[in-house]
Amino acid sequence: MFSKIFSSKTLSSDAKQTLVDSLNRYRSETFPQGILYPDIDPEITLEKGNDIVIKLSLPFPCNSELHLVSEALTKEVKQTVRFAIKYNVQPVRRHELAGIKNIIAIASGKGGVGKSTTAVNLAYALIAEGASVGILDADIYGPSIPTLLGLKGAKPSSDDGKLLTPINANGLSAMSLGFLVDEDDATVWRGPMASRAFSQLLNETDWQGIDYLIVDMPPGTGDIQLTLSQQVPVAAAVVITTPQDIALADAIKGLAMFEQVKVPVLGIIENMSYHQCENCGHHSHLFGEGGGQRVADKYDTQLLGQLPLDVNIRRDADQGVSPLLTDNTSNISEQYRKIARTIAAQLYLQLDSRSPNTAKLLIED
Numbered sequence: 001m002f003s004k005i006f007s008s009k010t011l012s013s014d015a016k017q018t019l020v021d022s023l024n025r026y027r028s029e030t031f032p033q034g035i036l037y038p039d040i041d042p043e044i045t046l047e048k049g050n051d052i053v054i055k056l057s058l059p060f061p062c063n064s065e066l067h068l069v070s071e072a073l074t075k076e077v078k079q080t081v082r083f084a085i086k087y088n089v090q091p092v093r094r095h096e097l098a099g100i101k102n103i104i105a106i107a108s109g110k111g112g113v114g115k116s117t118t119a120v121n122l123a124y125a126l127i128a129e130g131a132s133v134g135i136l137d138a139d140i141y142g143p144s145i146p147t148l149l150g151l152k153g154a155k156p157s158s159d160d161g162k163l164l165t166p167i168n169a170n171g172l173s174a175m176s177l178g179f180l181v182d183e184d185d186a187t188v189w190r191g192p193m194a195s196r197a198f199s200q201l202l203n204e205t206d207w208q209g210i211d212y213l214i215v216d217m218p219p220g221t222g223d224i225q226l227t228l229s230q231q232v233p234v235a236a237a238v239v240i241t242t243p244q245d246i247a248l249a250d251a252i253k254g255l256a257m258f259e260q261v262k263v264p265v266l267g268i269i270e271n272m273s274y275h276q277c278e279n280c281g282h283h284s285h286l287f288g289e290g291g292g293q294r295v296a297d298k299y300d301t302q303l304l305g306q307l308p309l310d311v312n313i314r315r316d317a318d319q320g321v322s323p324l325l326t327d328n329t330s331n332i333s334e335q336y337r338k339i340a341r342t343i344a345a346q347l348y349l350q351l352d353s354r355s356p357n358t359a360k361l362l363i364e365d
């Protein structure tokens with residue numbers, strides 16, 4: 001039936017309807033209500049070489065999933081189907097910061113669980129999915145973003161003598177106190193001084209129109225974290241934990257802290273969740289199993305993903321690169337990309353559930 005519908009030189013309305021129905025029927029974590037929700041009317045044309053091109057404007061980045069969808073549609077209609085996508089990310093929360101649409105805080109209750117590494121890899125994953133992204137190192141006492149981006153010793157400049165230009169790290173706009181002061185100087189700063197310095201970094205950087213700013217929060221749930229969460233107009237937070245009881249207990253404190261400052265938590269990421277044997281593929285749960293899911297269920301949030309304890313993640317981090325830069329379609333990159341897509345989609349759905357059909361009614365502070 002499809003070969004008949006799709007064989008002509010121009011696309012019939014039946015053919016278009018078939019594709020629209022498939023897009024509407026499609027369901028996934030990224031598209032719980034179909035790809036055309038809400039009320040997206042795609043332009044579908046036949047282009048040179050007889051490819052079917054579906055033009056869409058979408059509110060969050062999702063390149064790799066659309067790639068899979070186009071492959072499935074191609075099989076279904078026995079003709080090449082491609083997407084031409086324009087992403088139109090909307091701000092979820094009203095704020096005064098120029099050049100940034102949404103701020104996402106990456107936090108952890110406990111130190112050393114892989115928060116900064118995950119923040120960097122998620123930032124690159126969002127870029128791979130089609131967004132423009134910046135990263136701000138709020139870990140003022142131990143800024144590790146310069147090392148993770150291979151930018152130790154780099155110094156930001158200023159085009160107008162007023163705002164700092166973020167450092168471009170392979171397409172990621174990066175700013176860290178580590179670019180401006182010596183690590184040893186930063187560690188002796190006291191709370192108010194540190195949060196003032198952070199506020200300055202956030203406000204006096206020329207963010208140049210990014211869809212998402214990833215803020216790598218300092219580990220813990222003390223005064224400094226509380227102040228930063230209040231100071232920064234965060235659209236949503238993500239909590240990183242390992243499956244160990246001690247890390248989970250601190251992750252719960254993190255969830256409570258965000259609740260206190262009324263920042264919605266999009267979910268938990270379980271890092272170092274399991275180790276996969278290189279020979280037989282067996283997963284061993286070195287730090288326990290199922291803890292992230294239990295906490296997510298109990299505190300009514302989502303387990304966004306489980307990342308392995310992986311020597312490549314550690315090696316890339318030490319060398320200042322990201323698996324997303326070496327091969328953005330590798331298995332581990334796909335895992336980061338899936339989490340990044342879910343975060344972006346959830347952020348949008350959060351906006352939508354509070355103010356249906358329009359971004360005009362932004363959440364007021």
Ligand SMILES: Nc1ncnc2c1ncn2[C@@H]1O[C@H](COP(=O)(O)OP(=O)(O)OP(=O)(O)O)[C@@H](O)[C@H]1O
Nearest residue numbers: 111112113114115116117219308309310313314317
């Ligand atoms: N999934 C992983 N697999 C293997 N190693 C990892 C993984 N995630 C992080 N690491 C390694 O664990 C160490 C700690 O990571 P990272 O600095 O990102 O943690 P953190 O939670 O940000 O720490 P801090 O609390 O000091 O800010 C690093 O050596 C990093 O390379």
